Amino acid sequence: NxxxxxxxKFQVLKTGQxxxxxxxxxxxxxxxxxxxxxxGMGLRLIYYSxxxxxxxxGEVPNGYxxxxxxxxxxxxxxxxxxxxxxxxxxxxxxxxxxxxGNTIYFGEGSWLTVV
Amino acid sequence: xxxxxxxxxxxVREGDSSVINCTYTDSSSTYLYWYKQEPGAGLQLLTYIxxxxxxxxxxxxxVLLNKKDKxxxxxxxxxQTGDSAIYFCAERRGSIGGKLIFGQGTELSVKP
Numbered sequence: 001n002x003x004x005x006x007x008x009k010f011q012v013l014k015t016g017q018x019x020x021x022x023x024x025x026x027x028x029x030x031x032x033x034x035x036x037x038x039x040g041m042g043l044r045l046i047y048y049s050x051x052x053x054x055x056x057x058g059e060v061p062n063g064y065x066x067x068x069x070x071x072x073x074x075x076x077x078x079x080x081x082x083x084x085x086x087x088x089x090x091x092x093x094x095x096x097x098x099x100x101g102n103t104i105y106f107g108e109g110s111w112l113t114v115v
Numbered sequence: 116x117x118x119x120x121x122x123x124x125x126x127v128r129e130g131d132s133s134v135i136n137c138t139y140t141d142s143s144s145t146y147l148y149w150y151k152q153e154p155g156a157g158l159q160l161l162t163y164i165x166x167x168x169x170x171x172x173x174x175x176x177x178v179l180l181n182k183k184d185k186x187x188x189x190x191x192x193x194x195q196t197g198d199s200a201i202y203f204c205a206e207r208r209g210s211i212g213g214k215l216i217f218g219q220g221t222e223l224s225v226k227p
Contacts, residue, residue, distance in 0.1 A: 033215065040123070042203060042219040043158075058214060090157060094215075102146055102207060104215050106158040 003027065006091040006107035013081045013114045021076040021110050023091030031094045032074035033058075033104065034066060036087040043090065049074055081114045088112070119206060121218035128226055133191040135221045137204035142185060144206040149178065149189045152201045152220070161189070161202075191223075199225045 006023045013019055025032065030051045035043040035058075045058030047066040055066050063085060065077045074093075078085055088111050094104040120138045127133045139147060145166050150158040164171045164178045164187075171178045177190040187204055201220040208214050 035217075040219060042119075043205075043217040045214055045216065048214060059216075092215075103160055103163065104148070104205075105160070106150075108157045 004091055004093055004105050004107040006089075006110055008110060009108065010111045011113070013078075013112065015082060015114060017081050018077065018079050019081065019112075020078075021089055021091070021112075022073070023075060023107060024073045025091075025093040025105070026072065027093060027095065027105065028071070029093035029095050029105075030071070032068065033092040033094075034064075034074070034076045035090045035092065036060065036085075037090060037109075038087050046076065046089075078112075081112075083114045086112060086114045119204060119216055119218035121202075121204060121221045123219065124222050124224070126224045126226065127194050129194060129196055131194055133189075133194045133198070133223055133225075135189045135191075135202050135204075135223065137187040137189075137218055139185050139187060139204070139206040139218075140216075141206060141208045142182065144208055146207040147178075147180060147187050148205045148207070148215070149176075149187075150203045150205065150217075152203065154200075158203065194223075194225050196225045196227060199223055 004025045033048040034046040037043050044060045049055045049068040052071045067075045088109050091107040092104045148163045149161045175192045179188045201222050203220045205217045
């Protein structure tokens with residue numbers, strides 16, 4: 001069972017470079033999310049997509065763009081990376097079933113360093 | 116406030132009970148969750164509670180929900196060294212597919 005798969009797992013970027021984090025889920029979930037995790041700050045929502053074809057800003061969207069390519073895939077793009085974007089990024093997806101608590105499932109994380 | 120609040124650290128002895136507390140913000144939140152994160156790993160769902168419940172028990176885990184005070188707690192009975200991790204509470208705001216907002220996490224340290 002693959003669940004939520006995100007790539008790359010590790011990346012080092014120079015300031016000003018661009019990159020895209022890829023995420024795919026095989027659980028037929030409608031909703032997908034991108035979070036960043038920084039020490040002492042928990043997880044903060046960057047963008048989310050409640051369903052295919054829609055995206056919405058979360059708590060910290062500045063400096064990022066997203067694309068919900070299809071139901072399976074939700075990518076996060078850094079157009080011009082900054083050191084403040086050094087973080088661990090988590091992709092997640094959730095189902096719509098109330099019996100399962102609308103549970104959110106997370107990928108393994110992508111460690112991004114901007115130098 | 117807008118934040119989900121948790122204390123940052125908790126230290127207990129092996130075999131004791133651990134209680135991790137959380138204060139959330141939105142009285143209309145539908146589901147509340149507890150996640151566990153071990154070093155270098157992703158987040159693992161431990162349990163969740165629907166907002167119309169006030170308690171849920173799942174083996175060693177007990178979740179208590181006080182909607183009036185917007186307070187959520189996670190009790191781990193007979194805490195083991197393998198329970199050492201960071202524990203996050205989270206609230207789902209809005210309808211299905213809505214945002215999941217996390218607290219800062221509580222680092223639980225279990226001493227033998």
